[in-house]
Amino acid sequence: MTTKPGLAQPKPSASRARRERERQQMRARLLEAARDIAAEEGWNAVTIRRIAHKLEYTPPILYQYFSSKESLFVELMLVGFSELTARLEAAAEAPAPQRLAAMAEAYWAFAFASPELYQAMNGMDGVPFGTAETPPEAKTAFRTFRIALQSIAEARGAELGDPGGAVDTVWAFLHGCVSLAMAGRVKGGTERARALMLNGLEPLFAAQLSS
Amino acid sequence: MTTKPGLAQPKPSASRARRERERQQMRARLLEAARDIAAEEGWNAVTIRRIAHKLEYTPPILYQYFSSKESLFVELMLVGFSELTARLEAAAEAPAPQRLAAMAEAYWAFAFASPELYQAMNGMDGVPFGTAETPPEAKTAFRTFRIALQSIAEARGAELGDPGGAVDTVWAFLHGCVSLAMAGRVKGGTERARALMLNGLEPLFAAQLSS
DNA sequence: ATCTAATGTCTAACAATGATAGATTTCCTG
DNA sequence: CAGGAAATCTATCATTGTTAGACATTAGAT
Known part of the structure; x- marks a missing residue:
């Protein structure tokens, strides 16, 4: 040897x-x-x-x-976050006044363009998430969102009191809207759910501004 | 015969x-x-x-x-909606100024007291929901929520422009907060997620008021 | 060019799962 | 008590995720 x-x-x-x-x-x-x-x-x-x-x-x-079927699922979940990030980055290029709505629509468009990935990312039984550490792909999506929200606040001459909290709050709302819509639990169908999401988005975001 | x-x-x-x-x-x-x-x-x-x-x-x-394992799951989902309704009804008894927060806390408390039911109600793979018609248990929970929101609006000398839409909007937000928190995807843990939920609740509801 | 070792793929089988058919027991009713 | 219905069990099925071991193919050194 x-x-x-x-x-x-x-x-x-x-x-x-x-x-x-x-x-x-x-x-x-x-x-x-x-x-x-x-x-x-x-x-x-x-x-x-x-x-x-x-x-x-x-x-x-x-x-x-x-190593297992589940590990393949986990990997697909990461693919999902990557694709979502790409859409969010594209939406972040929109002019400031429409940027907030563009981010929400990008999130919505991703979810309904690739429901199988969205399901793999959220709630599909058997995909652990918070249990282990947050995967970097998810962190990237989160960061993209935070930067965009901060730029929107800045364009309004304000700033986010708690940037991380603002992202979590807005993200939770978007996820809730998509989740209910996808499950068919919004009375007027997905089109109405989308309208409700866009309506609620602005006041929810505005409340995250400080000074 | x-x-x-x-x-x-x-x-x-x-x-x-x-x-x-x-x-x-x-x-x-x-x-x-x-x-x-x-x-x-x-x-x-x-x-x-x-x-x-x-x-x-x-x-x-x-x-x-x-008739099948899945039908047992569906029935448990209905049990979940019933228990949720009970908590929502109790919260609706709170004095008007705190009633909104009480409803949200009731929703949150139910989710974390019975996560297995919450999962059966939301997103657990294999439990169809929107596919069939909405079960009456879910409708009851929804109605309880709507009546409570309307009473809160009334106590503020206003009314909901779109009561159904307001319920869907608030419900989506609560579900999103719980869902992310349960998956361990909120940075500061569940306690912080709960705080973010309560913070976002008020502006989101206020934006549903008209006149 | 050839031998050896690693790599890729397949065959065969395992235990566990949801589900069904038919036998068997238990219990009500006349 | 007899007859039938209801409840429960035994035995089995096809399908699932997974593993072990055989086989073939290719890479790299001689």
């Missing part, structure tokens, strides 16, 4: 990189398959065998890329 | 009533067992065999009282 056998140093040889890339692609394909099935038939229909079959593999293949 | 065999008339004979009563008691015991297990170990641990074993029965017993 010419080298210490303990920790295999990366050895960035020729095709080592390709193998790793292919591995990541396979992970992505598994995630996409699970997501597609969930989007079409709901999370109950997402089974290991269905995922594997969709890619023309056999069931145990999943465990070469994820 | 002396009578039409089609629809068996009730025949309210002697002990027929007791049988029916016992049947309802057994249903209640099954529901309670499921709820207890969920409260102690989470909904994932609620299995047909666990429920039956807890009552010293064999698994198929459940199907003599419920």
Whole structure:
């Protein structure tokens, strides 16, 4: 043995990189398959065998890329936060007077464009969240939101008394509106729920301003 | 056959009533067992065999009282709405100036006193809600809330521009706060989440007043 | 070019789950 | 007491997530 056998140093040889890339692609394909099935038939229909079959593999293949079915769900949750962040960042570019509404509409649009991801992020049984530490993808989404809210306050010549609290408050309201709407629990349907959300947004935000 | 065999008339004979009563008691015991297990170990641990074993029965017993495991969940959801209604009604007795906060605290207290029911009511995968028609238990909770909000508005010499919309809006906010807090996604923990909820409540409600 | 070791994938099986059919017991009613 | 209905159990099913071990393929060193 010419080298210490303990920790295999990366050895960035020729095709080592390709193998790793292919591995990541396979992970992505598994995630996409699970997501597609969930989007079409709901999370109950997402089974290991269905995922594997969709890619023309056999069931145990999943465990070469994820430690369990649940860990695949967790990863999809992170994908969800990333996609949400992208939409929030885009909405933050809106001119200041409409920026608040744009953020809310971005949140809403994400939820209804990808309900399967939204469900994976919120409340789907089996996805722990607060139990472990908050994942960085969620922190990023939160930070994007905070910066946007602060910029809106600034544009009004005020500032947020408690920026973190303001984000939590607004986020909770948006989530509540989406959650009830998605469950079909708002009388006038989703269109009305969206209007109620936009109505409540402004006073809720204004109350977060200080000085 | 002396009578039409089609629809068996009730025949309210002697002990027929007791049988029916016992049947309802057994249903209640099954529901309670499921709820207890969920409260102690989470909904994932609620299995047909666990429920039956807890009552010293064999698994198929459940199907003599419920058409499926899911239908038992749905029934527990209804129990949840009933218990929530009871708390809301009690809170509606508070003096007008504190009544709004009392309603919110009642909602919060219910959620954290019976998280297993709260989860069964909201978002737990496998419990359809908006799909079918809204169950009467949920309508009752909603109505209790609406009457309370209207009474608060009246006490302030105003009225709600859109009573139904006001309830949906406030409800969404409360649900969002509880949901995020329960998932451990509010920075300062549940105590802070509760404070944020109470802070946001007033401006959100005030914006629902008209004239 | 060939041998060896690692990597990827499959076959076969496991225990646990929700659910059903049919036998069996228990209990009411006539 | 007899007959039937109601309640419960035994045994079994297909499906689920998961693992162990065999097989094949490829990478890297000789």
